Amino acid sequence: MNYTLDFTALLGNGYPSLVWGGLITTLQMTLLAWLLAFALGSLLAVLRMLNIRLLNYAIATYVAFHRNVPMLVHILLWYFGVASLFPYEFNDHMNMIGGGEFVYSVIAIGLVTSAYVGEDLRSAIRAIPPGQVEAARSLGLSYLQAMRKVVLPQAFTIAIPTLTNQTLLLFKNTSLAMAIGLIELTGAGRAIESATFRTFEIYLVVTALYLGVSLLLMFLGAYLSKRSSAAMAR
Amino acid sequence: MKLKNLFKVVSVAAALAAAGVAQANVLEDVKSRGTLVCGTLGTSEPFSFQDPKTREVSGYEVDLCRKVADSLGVKLEIKMISVAARIPELAAGRVDLVAANLGWTPERAQQIDYSYQHYVSPQKILIRREDAGEFKTPADLAGKRVSAVSGSSSEAGALRLIPNVSAVTFQDPPSSYMALQQKKVSGFVGSELMLLKFKQDAENSPVKNDIIEEPLFVEPWGIGIRKGEQEMVDAVNAVLTDLDKSGELQTIYDRWFGPDTKFPSQRVFEVEEIKG
DSSP states (O other): OOOOOOGGGGSSTTHHHHHHHHHHHHHHHHHHHHHHHHHHHHHHHHHHHTOOHHHHHHHHHHHHHHHHSOHHHHHHIIIIIGGGGSOHHHHHHHHHTTOHHHHHHHHHHHHHHHHHHHHHHHHHHHTSOHHHHHHHHHTTOOHHHHIIIIIHHHHHHHHHHHHHHHHHHHHHHGGGGGGGTOOSHHHHHHHHHHHHOOHHHHHHHHHHHHHHHHHHHHHHHHHHHHHHHHHHHO | OHHHHHHHHHHHHHHHHHHHHSOOOHHHHHHHHTEEEEEEOSEETTTEEEOTTTOSEESHHHHHHHHHHHHHTOEEEEEEOOSTTHHHHHHTTSOSEEOSSOBOOHHHHHHEEEEEEEEEEEEEEEEEGGGTTTOSSGGGGTTSEEEEETTOHHHHHHHHHSTTOEEEEESSHHHHHHHHHTTSOSEEEEEHHHHHHHHHHHTTSSSOEEEOSSOSEEEEEEEEEETTOHHHHHHHHHHHHHHHHHTHHHHHHHHHHSTTSSSOOOOOOOSOOOOO
16 A cells, blocks of 8 residues: 555645635535525425415426436536526626625525425325314314414424435535535535645545534434424324 | 465465555556556647547647657557546556646646656636736736636646635636636636637637736646656656657647647747756
């Protein structure tokens, strides 16, 4: 074996702050994309419940488009394609706030994940027996109140494992933004690798950071699942 | 039973130990294999690119690789690699030589060995023509965003030499160029010839380009060989020196950079060891 691990090469030249900056960018992307995905996904699931034919077709088309095209293609489509449709002044504004790389990749990842989240919530809502809604209505609650107070809380409890899954996937998918030049964690690793050639060391560090955050997300999901199912059991 | 297992373990350990002791010699491997694997970009005219007529990868660096293969009496195999993968592919032994716009930097010289220089390239900045009044020297881009290819010396040079710049890097030259044309960045840093090609192609498009005259820095290019392979380095240097002395190098150079080609330029460098 002619490779000796040398971590000290990673300590100089501003590399630690590059990795830290990349981690912060990744976490920011994850948070914003998750909020977008969750908000949009819940909206889609609830709209599906209204059972309007045309709306169902529209939502099904949206979900099919976002699930059947690879996420990297979505990112490239937004960054190079949609961005060029906007007037040039808009692009100048984008450059002022740090560049379109962050915004467009967050939008692309958020929209694709919202399609999956919408489907997950829809199946969770369908898992609630219709007797619950009937019972709630017969007790005098309106349809909206029945949804809000009876069905949706139970649906979210059922959906927490799959939502944890989607969150983990979202967190990892942020690494695709490296393709459009965003320096998030993987991009920082790549940049340091081409500057120092310490391939194994830098990717070990990046892997450890991804694993660390992923495990935190997993434990958070497990904790929420336990708490809400305990609350439901009462 | 136990003795049989012990025998297996000892023989495997001996094999591993022998593998550690044996030296890999690229030159001998190439001769016994009968092919020379040469890594090139394949996307950089006129160094190595796909000739639209013959659909083969051809160019200045491809011709030099062919001369090396001929002198060793082996066949040439061209492998297209990306900019960021040049050093890793060489270190892993997946290519024997790298002739892929490989500029000399002190960090790279620690990882690989370079042959004598076969080209000297000024690194310049491409801008949109409408910005030509604003950006006259590289320092005018201070505080702005520029694009470059990920892992290239252009990226490193831009970060080193332009104050306060932020570099957005992409996987290949066309994406970096598209970012410039779509106004996502103010400049595109690269080798002069690559930028010249984009500039010429842009004359037929609505957004035209100019190149800032003053070079960002000048870098010598060499053929990359895995570290410690002195015999291979000597063989390649011998080929380059012979080509230079016999005048054949000038013929090859004129084929790609001569007066009636797309990139007419004078040869201002000598084939000699790269002074770092």
